[in-house]
Amino acid sequence: MNRLTSVSELNRLHKDTAAKRGPEKPTITICQGTGCKAYASQEVYKSLEKEIASRGLTEKIGLRGTGCHGFCEQGPMVVIFPEEICYCRVKPEDISEIIEKTVLEKKVIDRLLFKDPVNGERISRESDIPFYKYQNRLIFGKNRLIDPQDIQDYIAIDGYKVMANILAESTPEEVLEQVKKANLRGRGGAGFPAGIKWETTRNAPGNEKCVIVNADEGDPGAYMDRSLLEGNPHLILEGLIIGAYAIGAEEGIIFLRQEYPLALENINLAIKQAQEYGLLGKDILGTGFNFDVRIKRSAGAFVTGESSALVTAIEGNAGEPRPKHLNTAISGVWGRPSNINNVETWANVPVIMDKGVDWYKSIGSKNNPGTKVFSLVGKVNNTGLIEVPLGTPLKTIIYDIGGGIKDGKKFKAVQTGGPSGGCIPEQYLDMPVDFDQLNQIGSMMGSGGMIVMDETSCMVDVARYFMKFLKEESCGKCTSCREGIHMMFNILEAITEGKGHDEDLKLLEDLAWTTENTSLCALGKTASNPVLSTLKYFREEYEAHIKDKRCPAGICRELITYAIDQDKCNGCGRCQKLCSHEAIEGKKKSPLSINTDICTRCGVCLEVCRFSALVVQ
Amino acid sequence: MRQMITLTINGKKYKAEEGQNLLQVALDNGIEIPHLCYHEKLTPYGGCRLCLVEVSNRKKTTMTTSCTYPAAQGIKVETDTPQVRKARQRVMEMILALAPDSPGIQRQAHDLGIVKPGFTVESDGCIRCGLCVRACGELVGLNTITFACKGAKRKVEPPYDEEAKSCIGCGTCVVICPTGCLKMKDLGEERRIDKWKRVMEMKKCTECSLPYIPQPQVEFIMDKALEKPPEDWFQKCPDCR
Numbered sequence: 001m002n003r004l005t006s007v008s009e010l011n012r013l014h015k016d017t018a019a020k021r022g023p024e025k026p027t028i029t030i031c032q033g034t035g036c037k038a039y040a041s042q043e044v045y046k047s048l049e050k051e052i053a054s055r056g057l058t059e060k061i062g063l064r065g066t067g068c069h070g071f072c073e074q075g076p077m078v079v080i081f082p083e084e085i086c087y088c089r090v091k092p093e094d095i096s097e098i099i100e101k102t103v104l105e106k107k108v109i110d111r112l113l114f115k116d117p118v119n120g121e122r123i124s125r126e127s128d129i130p131f132y133k134y135q136n137r138l139i140f141g142k143n144r145l146i147d148p149q150d151i152q153d154y155i156a157i158d159g160y161k162v163m164a165n166i167l168a169e170s171t172p173e174e175v176l177e178q179v180k181k182a183n184l185r186g187r188g189g190a191g192f193p194a195g196i197k198w199e200t201t202r203n204a205p206g207n208e209k210c211v212i213v214n215a216d217e218g219d220p221g222a223y224m225d226r227s228l229l230e231g232n233p234h235l236i237l238e239g240l241i242i243g244a245y246a247i248g249a250e251e252g253i254i255f256l257r258q259e260y261p262l263a264l265e266n267i268n269l270a271i272k273q274a275q276e277y278g279l280l281g282k283d284i285l286g287t288g289f290n291f292d293v294r295i296k297r298s299a300g301a302f303v304t305g306e307s308s309a310l311v312t313a314i315e316g317n318a319g320e321p322r323p324k325h326l327n328t329a330i331s332g333v334w335g336r337p338s339n340i341n342n343v344e345t346w347a348n349v350p351v352i353m354d355k356g357v358d359w360y361k362s363i364g365s366k367n368n369p370g371t372k373v374f375s376l377v378g379k380v381n382n383t384g385l386i387e388v389p390l391g392t393p394l395k396t397i398i399y400d401i402g403g404g405i406k407d408g409k410k411f412k413a414v415q416t417g418g419p420s421g422g423c424i425p426e427q428y429l430d431m432p433v434d435f436d437q438l439n440q441i442g443s444m445m446g447s448g449g450m451i452v453m454d455e456t457s458c459m460v461d462v463a464r465y466f467m468k469f470l471k472e473e474s475c476g477k478c479t480s481c482r483e484g485i486h487m488m489f490n491i492l493e494a495i496t497e498g499k500g501h502d503e504d505l506k507l508l509e510d511l512a513w514t515t516e517n518t519s520l521c522a523l524g525k526t527a528s529n530p531v532l533s534t535l536k537y538f539r540e541e542y543e544a545h546i547k548d549k550r551c552p553a554g555i556c557r558e559l560i561t562y563a564i565d566q567d568k569c570n571g572c573g574r575c576q577k578l579c580s581h582e583a584i585e586g587k588k589k590s591p592l593s594i595n596t597d598i599c600t601r602c603g604v605c606l607e608v609c610r611f612s613a614l615v616v617q
Numbered sequence: 618m619r620q621m622i623t624l625t626i627n628g629k630k631y632k633a634e635e636g637q638n639l640l641q642v643a644l645d646n647g648i649e650i651p652h653l654c655y656h657e658k659l660t661p662y663g664g665c666r667l668c669l670v671e672v673s674n675r676k677k678t679t680m681t682t683s684c685t686y687p688a689a690q691g692i693k694v695e696t697d698t699p700q701v702r703k704a705r706q707r708v709m710e711m712i713l714a715l716a717p718d719s720p721g722i723q724r725q726a727h728d729l730g731i732v733k734p735g736f737t738v739e740s741d742g743c744i745r746c747g748l749c750v751r752a753c754g755e756l757v758g759l760n761t762i763t764f765a766c767k768g769a770k771r772k773v774e775p776p777y778d779e780e781a782k783s784c785i786g787c788g789t790c791v792v793i794c795p796t797g798c799l800k801m802k803d804l805g806e807e808r809r810i811d812k813w814k815r816v817m818e819m820k821k822c823t824e825c826s827l828p829y830i831p832q833p834q835v836e837f838i839m840d841k842a843l844e845k846p847p848e849d850w851f852q853k854c855p856d857c858r
Contacts, residue, residue: 476771
């Protein structure tokens with residue numbers, strides 16, 4: 001491939017590649033994201049390739065391995081275009097039937113369709129599945145249309161067109177003005193307006209400026225940024241180039257989390273291809289703009305997602321935050337003005353510049369324009385990555401997209417914002433989810449983690465879990481964060497073990513105040529949120545643990561006992577066989593009982609009992 | 618010479634060099650701010666969080682560590698508000714819990730009205746202020762020790778927790794340690810710093826045969842000193858020289 005040297009050459013390539021794809025051509029897409037790969041989607045891809053070749057259909061049927069579609073629990077996902085028929089949990093042995101029936105005869109295979117866990121209905125079109133129906137996938141939707149390892153695929157769907165037009169026709173000031181007007185807020189957590197940050201870096205003294213993609217996603221259970229980098233790396237590069245042009249930077253750094261091998265592979269390939277096509281490097285598309293990108297892998301610490309710790313990590317030091325009076329936008333890596341934005345923020349830029357500010361602002365809520373990708377996990381029927389306009393009520397997310405709580409249980413709380421977010425109780429289910437609203441009720445947006453909990457979740461245990469995570473992930477520099485979180489964890493652990501005291505709650509509140517108010521960086525300043533929010537909304541659970549030595553949700557091992565309902569047990573002996581401590585006594589075929597002195601309350605019996613005979617007290 | 622600016626501390630105006638750290642400005646003007654991880658000869662670190670003050674810059678007021686905040690024209694600093702006092706007390710409580718037996722820490726805690734912390738933690742007496750790490754790197758120029766691990770497991774260690782081979786036994790770390798948890802022992806022919814797993818042979822005075830300086834320190838000085846002492850300088854101890 002020769003380097004593209006002008007915008008018209010890119011347009012010509014776009015026409016050629018788009019024509020080759022053809023909207024009517026039957027195309028099978030299969031997700032090759034990390035989630036589906038775990039379900040052996042590579043095998044399915046290989047089978048598809050083989051089957052198509054053996055039938056001599058290579059010219060007639062398109063095959064594309066795409067990035068993550070979001071509905072990972074149903075993987076491997078296969079979508080057949082143009083009808084958009086969606087098959088879930090496809091296995092290699094289903095392939096010949098899919099090609100025979102669906103692709104050639106245009107018939108739907110019922111058993112592979114998505115089955116709605118709520119009403120049992122089978123749904124054939126991808127966009128009719130409730131999980132997708134209520135979403136608005138501005139950023140994430142393109143994942144399913146392209147092969148992330150092929151730049152031509154991205155160019156075929158208008159990729160790099162916006163960037164080319166901007167470089168050729170707009171001034172950096174105009175771009176900056178647009179982003180400011182669009183009020184794009186940073187998707188990494190704090191929601192700081194990206195335009196203002198860009199302007200600060202642009203106006204900061206110093207010629208060598210730097211734009212950075214923060215891809216050090218560390219929240220447990222969240223993988224929005226990974227899926228974007230894996231599934232559509234060119235979108236992020238395009239956003240980054242536009243940003244660099246507006247800011248006046250010639251160097252870009254992608255700070256990528258250590259644990260993301262596929263994202264690394266795809267973004268590396270994307271950079272290489274963009275360089276070959278002349279979309280990165282010197283004199284991009286003959287416009288005279290120079291910009292190149294390199295990758296720096298993170299050292300695998302949660303705290304390096306914090307901007308100043310990220311800067312120290314890029315410089316090669318241990319990732320510890322720096323004093324905050326110096327803004328990284330003015331003095332970042334090696335003292336250069338550095339504009340750091342999260343992956344998703346950069347991905348929003350080409351969309352805004354393409355569709356315009358007014359259109360962008362029409363989506364989302366007041367002061368919170370656009371969409372946000374969330375990682376919806378926990379006790380809901382449908383889990384995965386979802387993209388909804390900001391301001392979408394929690395109810396829509398949990399009940400319409402998520403399909404409600406699993407097994408008909410009762411909703412208890414939703415934890416947003418990752419480990420330093422808060423738990424939101426039922427009374428706020430109608431609340432629109434945006435940066436400001438979440439902050440108001442003591443949680444935060446964070447990078448978009450959303451963990452749904454039902455009545456079987458113990459809120460003290462949840463707070464303990466997050467404190468354990470933060471205790472290990474605090475860098476340890478500030479006394480207040482290091483010791484404060486550690487102490488809160490110790491207290492919470494004692495409470496869950498039935499060793500809590502009355503004065504513990506006061507002490508927890510004191511420690512939370514200290515950690516929040518006297519720590520340096522956002523990790524310490526927000527670390528108390530899980531404790532404070534659970535104390536605020538679920539205080540009675542804490543009190544039950546401390547005063548009555550009882551865990552209402554039946555989770556904390558030291559505070560519960562297992563028993564067998566003598567009326568329900570028929571003595572099948574299944575639990576007896578699996579109990580590794582031989583705590584279940586009695587003869588087969590007559591009701592069994594548990595010796596509570598030996599029982600370790602591991603819960604295996606509860607899981608395996610088919611007659612609901614086990615009771616947690 | 619850097620530009621002089623005027624700032625306000627506790628309602629009174631003071632002059633200071635622009636960019637100088639607020640803690641030093643306050644100390645130079647006789648305003649006491651408790652501090653532990655700060656030393657005027659070392660780069661400010663901002664780890665102990667004791668020297669918190671309230672800084673108002675334009676419309677924004679934040680509580681921040683004075684040792685890392687640069688003096689700037691027109692800023693207003695409050696060193697003794699109820700909020701600041703409360704924060705310092707709470708932080709001091711944590712520090713005291715880490716080093717309950719250290720007289721130095723006990724004294725500082727007492728000054729803030731803390732006698733006994735409301736909780737106990739497992740501790741080796743080190744408060745992770747990092748003075749020893751910075752002193753070894755910036756004053757001695759050796760970087761023998763460093764912080765290892767993160768979170769509550771954070772500790773000061775020689776690399777890979779093996780013997781600190783580059784340690785010359787100068788004792789700077791021991792002198793600067795505010796808690797006294799670092800110990801150096803002179804046992805006749807050898808000097809030991811157990812925390813750095815370091816044992817050094819002592820050089821004896823040819824006159825009085827008193828072991829008086831660790832051998833590695835002699836080599837270090839002979840190698841690095843800008844003005845080299847005479848070849849036989851370390852043959853005799855300072856008393857016999």
